[in-house]
Amino acid sequence: MHSNFNLRLQHLEDNIRQDQDLLKEYEDSLRYEDDPRRQIRYKREIKQLRESANGYQKEYDELRVQITGESNVQIQNVAMQLQQMNTRLDRLSAGQKAIYENINHLHQGLLTRYNAGEQNIIAAITEQLDQSQMVMISTVLDAIETDQVTDGEMQLILQGIQQNITKLQQNGTALPPSQTALVEVINTPELDFKHRLKIAIPLIPFILDYEGELELGTGIDLKAALQALMMRFKGE
Structure with missing residues (x-):
């Protein structure tokens, strides 16, 4: 039971780390990207990462319940990684919304000229x-x-x-x-x-x-x- 618990925890930690790396790539790319088609693709990828993060949270909650009265450094690390991932996803989503609103404003402004x-x-x-x-x-x-x-x-x-x-x-x-x-x-x-x-x-x-x-x-x-x-x- 304990071995299975540690294996699930290790897989969860590895998956979060991989998605964190992907998230950093998207952050770096979006910083310089102004092509609307690529921005839409990144937005779709970020949405998928959000769904993954929700799944990781559910898995974490299930594993957390199995820890009774003992401190587990690994599960604390997973909790911290999840929090970091959600914070970065929130920041990216806010940035995407701001970009969309600005482009929409420019678009509407252009149309009023005709x-x-x-x-x-x-x-x-x-x-x-x-x-x-x-x-x-x-x-x-x-x-x-x-x-x-x-x-x-x-x-x-x-x-x-x-x-x-x-x-x-x-x-x-x-x-x-x-x-x-x-x-x-x-x-x-x-x-x-x-x-x-x-x-x-x-x-x-x-x-x-x-x-x-x-x-x-x-x-x-x-x-x-x-x-x-x-x-x-x-x-x-």
């Missing part, structure tokens, strides 16, 4: 963006809306976006439906170019991703143009 007919198309695009990409888009839109960008610069950026899209289509790259719908609006001749550019801006992160993969080489350095614009707008 009219009701455009918001559904823009929403489908911006839901796929991470925090830094949405900040970049917001900054560029701020610069455009406060007339910090010349007409020539706006036309150059819009031209760069359109040329990149054309190059993608020539390469046989199928754009997702949400991006295709946005491209149709951008190419509407009835709209003035400033409005078309505002609608096109959320496509830039995806174009830059494609640019890295396909080496589009359209002759317009879209990334450099945007960085220069953002630095000037921020007064750097």
Whole structure:
């Protein structure tokens, strides 16, 4: 009986230690991760670790009942490890919630810049963006809306976006439906170019991703143009 008790306790301790190591990996990764898809995966993994921790607690409680009137250093260590694990899980969950709330706030703020007919198309695009990409888009839109960008610069950026899209289509790259719908609006001749550019801006992160993969080489350095614009707008 005592041997079986010690074996169960040892297994419990080993499992908690392994999950603690995993938890540390997630903590380190999430500290620098702003890709929403990876954040969702980490959130799922953290949820599984929470379920494991609940199972460990149940196992610990069952073993604790078997200790009557004697001090067991090993079970005290398990109790301490469980407490540490739950504390770290709580901290990670709180951090994830804060990240989600901030991204949601940025997302809603972006949508208010567009009219009701455009918001559904823009929403489908911006839901796929991470925090830094949405900040970049917001900054560029701020610069455009406060007339910090010349007409020539706006036309150059819009031209760069359109040329990149054309190059993608020539390469046989199928754009997702949400991006295709946005491209149709951008190419509407009835709209003035400033409005078309505002609608096109959320496509830039995806174009830059494609640019890295396909080496589009359209002759317009879209990334450099945007960085220069953002630095000037921020007064750097």
